[in-house]
Amino acid sequence: MTETQLLPSGKPIISQLEMLNITKRFPGVIANYKVNFDVRSGEVHALLGENGAGKSTLMKILYGLYQPEEGQIKLDGKEVSIHSPVDSIDLGIGMIHQHFMLVESLTVAENVALGLPSSRGFLTDLDKVSERILELAEIYGLQVDPEAYIWQLAVGQQQRVEIIKALYRGAALLILDEPTAVLTPQEVDEFFITMRQMIDDGHALIFISHKLHEVIEISHRVSVLRDGQMIGTIPTKGATKSKLAEMMVGREVGIKKDRFETDTSEKRLVLENVSALSNRGTPALTNVTLDVRSGEILGIAGVSGNGQRELAEVITGLRPVTGGKIILEGEDVTGLTPKQLMNRSLSYIPEERMKDGMIKEFTVAENLILREHDLEPFSKNGLLNLKTISAHSEKLITSYNVKTPSQETMAKNLSGGNIQKLVLAREISRKPHTLIAAQPTRGLDIGATEYVHLRLLEQREEGTATLLISEDLDEILALSDRIAVLFEGEVMGVLHQSEATPEKLGLLMAGVVE
């Protein structure tokens, strides 16, 4: 008889978990079709795929949030049924969700204790929970204060809480859903150290990421899903980025576009000592001074929540400044309304395309004229000119390659990539002098991201001054001529593309100035 190997948390390991022939249908879509997937103790198995390829569905099935129509799940060779997160937690499966599942107004200990039986019956036993958290924190090197409120913690610390929450429940297998998306490069390194520690101890890890270099760095095996089907599982050793990307998309990707020299003589948008408040009334921007020139892309790098949103809103007239000046094409435009700014040829691709970029319940055609619906030729004397509108949207749908059943389709029924194409069509087709693009590819898959990038580079060549706000460093590095880093609402520095490296930017993003 072999003794069951135990984890540092005292729980048994899961030597192998298998998902066999999993099929899951949603109305009109097959999200997973006869998918096989397995993960073993002591390995990181990366799961790759485009948006809508079925990664999340597969993992939600494993975590008990969805039920598959067909297929079985075997744990250490025995079939198990998982009907809800309670079942999966009991089996030793934990999930770190992409959007943290934390209650911000509660403390770390309260979040960990939530849903667990207490040693004191109906009374909480938070003191004991705190003790155990500190023990686990010690074992795994995840320093965190059990008494702290979640809202007081930085993103990286919140992630530690998520991991501790899973470990506290005895998770032997952890599903990590895009865990690095919110971290700085340095935090990613620390996170990888924790991951290596966990596999050394016998945990099994499933790692979902869009970032191919991370997958190559940390995983032992890679599985690729496409259109709900498993394309293949390969050892990471020997896999290349381009090979993986090709498996994901089904064709060759990453055709490099040449960057042409452009005329950058004009300072088109200038910010002088601009300050602004966040929605909570705390300082969000402090003395921001920047300039964006014609024919260039100025990238704004930074970890989420360091003033990016407020920066975009201040420039587009959506948020009042509390100090400083904004100068557009030589004219002081501080305090002008969004409409007035729009008439000065400023275009805006907002961060939340479904909320701020589109009206979900409007048709494609209506969304395409949101900006200029009250101007000729789209309307005259208050009456819409439906014929012109229809011809206009037909034209844009074709030239921007928007996949929609018709121009009368509600925007909400389009995929994320197509919605972004609509926003681009509306904002770029008017040939703006200045363009603010906030997180333009967030949540888009490789194909759609590539499309957006090409369009932004095209604008650059046409002489548009573009401010590109992105939390994706690779994107910033690939597109920008110059890069400014925001940290806690301040510009930490502006680097020329040629001198910018992920390491340098990472330090600035963490607020470290050399």
Add this chain to the structure above:
Amino acid sequence: MIGNLFTEAVLVGILASGIRLATPYLYAAIGETFSQRSGVLNLGVEGQMLIGAFAAFFVSFTTGSLWLGLLAAIISGLLMGLAMAFVSINLQAEQGISGIGFYLFGLGLSDLLFQKMLGTVETVSGFRPIYIPYLSDIPIIGDIFFNQNILVYGAYLLVVAAWFVLNKTTIGLKIKAVGESPEAADSLGVSVARVRYFTVILGGGLSGLAGASLSIALLNVFQQNMTSGLGFIAVALVYFGGWRPFAVMGGALLFSMVNSLQLWVQVLNIPIPSDFAVMMPYVLTIIALVITVQRVRPPSALTKPFERGH
């Protein structure tokens, strides 16, 4: 004359009736606090109170037992709460509108039952003040605090109990989590629907009690629309108190003290136009709400139905 207000007897009277008048607000507002803490806005409180008030009065009047009346009020409130829970949790209805629907339902039904089953305004002999040895004998203090009926004591004990449940128990933790982030609670195996059913039904039962405290303890009659907006004030008090039981109690006391004062102003024939006197508590509520509501943040998931995967 205005000087009449400042005699000891009158001041004691104002304070004692202020303590007493807060009773229905406390039951209703604490019930609403539970429901809102879990993310459900129940605007039907007023309707639940009216049904509770009628049930308590009718059963007490016909059976002669105040306790049976009280039980009837609680049960009818629980049933109204169950209906509200089904509509807002299972059917995921817009909570503001469905709440107003329940208010109108309670208003209409209590009136209909009143006309069919009683016809005229009757009275019952309601709960009487309870003498508590020693405490009730303390001069002034005893008259103000310890010369009240059982429902008054119950209301203040409820505030303490509510604070304890929300802050010291596992169910309290679940209620707060479900109201702030139902997705997080769900991912840890907490049933969002079950927690919300619990709080909304509890809120209904307490609203029924609030109604009973009017019809068989404070006023001892039942009339059409006898709550006249009291349930809505209770909802406002929850916001005023920032979803914390003791602060909600503070609001309820402030409101009922001013109310008590204006009643005495009228009784003593003090030359202030009665319209202004009656207006005072409401004006005060509006001012207090405007000042306080901006600094507290409601539960993040308030009024948002929960559906897994959305």
